[in-house]
Amino acid sequence: MTQSITMPHINDPEADLLEILGFIIPLPTPMQNRVKEESLIETFERKKILLSPGEIARRIYFIRSGFMRAYFIDEDGKECTTWFRGKGDLMISVTSFFTQQPAQEYIEVLQDSKVQSLTWLELNAYYADFKEANLIGRILIQKYYILSAESAILLRTQRPEHRYDMLLQNHPEIEQQTTQQNIASYLGISRETLSRIRRKKAKMCHQTQNR
Structure with a gap:
């Protein structure tokens, strides 16, 4: 089975977004400063719902600490979990965020979490202003596409x-x-x-x- 892209092992109690991004490629100082200035750091208690069906995913979340899941409710009313994500991971409703269309899934906080997030507009401004952001975006999309494909194959075979x-x-x-x-x-x-x-x-x- 294809191996997913390896990210750095985080020993600190909290992962750091700039450390993760800098592991992929050194970031120019202006980009580092903008991430520090523009990213929103929040804490959420367990059972908090960050996104519900019908809402548009406005932010991409980087989990500094904690644990989350994404799930949908099937036609029989049963919850179907599609993702688990923990420290050092991105949590996102992929289709809703990148298309800015209503989501079909929930994002739920399972353990008290501290997150760092950026908006869709901020992320696209980085793509326009920094060539490094385009490379990072491509690598991260590859990573999570591979994880999604591996998960789909695993559950079916x-x-x-x-x-x-x-x-x-x-x-x-x-x-x-x-x-x-x-x-x-x-x-x-x-x-x-x-x-x-x-x-x-x-x-x-x-x-x-x-x-």
């Missing part, structure tokens, strides 16, 4: 046990960050199936430890 293992690999603390229902909805399985998978893994781990 792999056994539930493998999907769960991959989720834990990408988000090792997810069991503490959200509910079993949200995890099951992301994996496309029932809570009962998830419980069986977790019991099986726990039993295998216990057996390995006792050898």
